[in-house]
Amino acid sequence: MTWLVTGGAGYIGAHVVRAFAGQGIGTVVIDDLSSGHADFVPEGVPFVRASILDTEAVRSALVEHRISGVVHVAAFKYAGVSVQRPLHTYAQNVTGTISVLEAMAQAQVNSIVFSSSAAVYGTPEAEQVTESTPTAPESPYGESKLIGEWLLADQARAVGLRHTSLRYFNVVGSGSPDLPDTSPHNLFPLVLEALAAGRTPQINGTDYPTPDGTCVRDYIHVADLAVAHVEAAKALAQGTALEPVYNLGSGTGVSVREIMDAMAAGTGIDFDPIEAERRPGDPARIVADGELAARDLGWTMRHSLEQMVTSAWRARRHQA
Incomplete structure (x- = not known):
């Protein structure tokens, strides 16, 4: 079993790669290094330097390395800056996710863990946020993450994609x-x-x-977050039924x-x-309620x- 980690040379993605390695699971990294670092990729982990907008590059990586599933971390993650650069944000986060899903369909890869965000909630009225708290994003970044979740759900209805999305607040x-x-x-x-x-x-x-x-x-340690991505990937690979979204808080x-x-x-x-x-x-x-994630992941x-x-x-x- 080998998983493709998009954005695997970034801060969160690199931790995800190491969490997979810690459980003896192979990974391949695809990253354009727009905010990542090549030296974050461990020696021995195949590294494809390419943008996720390059559907053929993603498809080739999936096929060449016989990928079992995708952990999709790559994104333009700056909510404040996204207000000044909405088109760039949508291109990276929405068009980019479409590209990954298209490549997966072409390569017949059917499992994906999506790195989402608590930004989908905007400024909730409830002090304790659950997965059923209404979504009301207040930035192009938050909107793009919510659209990403919709894309996964729509693709699941269309072709049976197995997926889950992890929403989290402040990763440190x-x-x-x-x-x-x-x-x-x-x-x-x-x-x-x-x-x-x-x-x-x-x-x-x-x-x-x-x-x-x-x-x-809510602040969570990046290593704890990385383990959650791996547990979600393992559950999908085993055919375990997962919720479409989980809060990590x-x-x-x-x-x-x-x-x-x-x-x-x-x-x-x-x-x-x-x-x-x-x-x-x-x-x-x-503050996020993490009970569902504790139960399932x-x-x-x-x-x-x-x-x-x-x-x-x-x-x-x-x-x-």
Whole structure:
């Protein structure tokens, strides 16, 4: 059994590849390196440098390597930037997913795990988000992920595609020092970069109706997320019936101030964060319920907040 990981040279995709290897399952990576890194691909793992928009390249990889299924991680992932670049976002995330599905149909590959996002929920009214929470994406990125889920469902009705989609919030940490999060937009690398440069991180809003007045969000360790992708792939390969979507979340959440305190402890850099005004549109609390994923995929939070921070800091220092 060998799985194709699209975007397998990226932060999340590379962790997925290593999680497969940890269970003795082979992978092939396809990535155009627009945000990934060739050195994230382990030695011995076949690497196809190509865009998922190149349907023939995807089909050839599927056929040549006798692929059993696809973990589709490749995407343009920056929600804020997607507002300024909607056409680019749709091309990468919607047209790209169509291309992958078309290549799979041509190669008669019938299983896919889709890396979706909690961005499909927008700003939900419920503080605890379940899979039945109404979807109301507020960015082209979130919309593109929801359309991706629709495409899988439609293809399943058309040709019997076996699929599931994993929705998750904030992915942090590192499963290996040589796999840092290099995103210019994510909270952890932004805070760590500020601390490394001698700047003081900022909290936006300290008067929310939460225990410490700061926003509460869901953070999950990237290695835990990667294992969930592998468990979903194995279930599909075994013919196990899965839900069309799963939330991957902590069920409790962490406040921004708790993140800052953990950053100070984990880095050894003592600081008092700058307290700024609220940002418009930031809800007080959004946390995902992961009970369905726990039931079907063995989902659990194996890493503490301290481990999330220390592993991210270790990878940041290794990168430097």
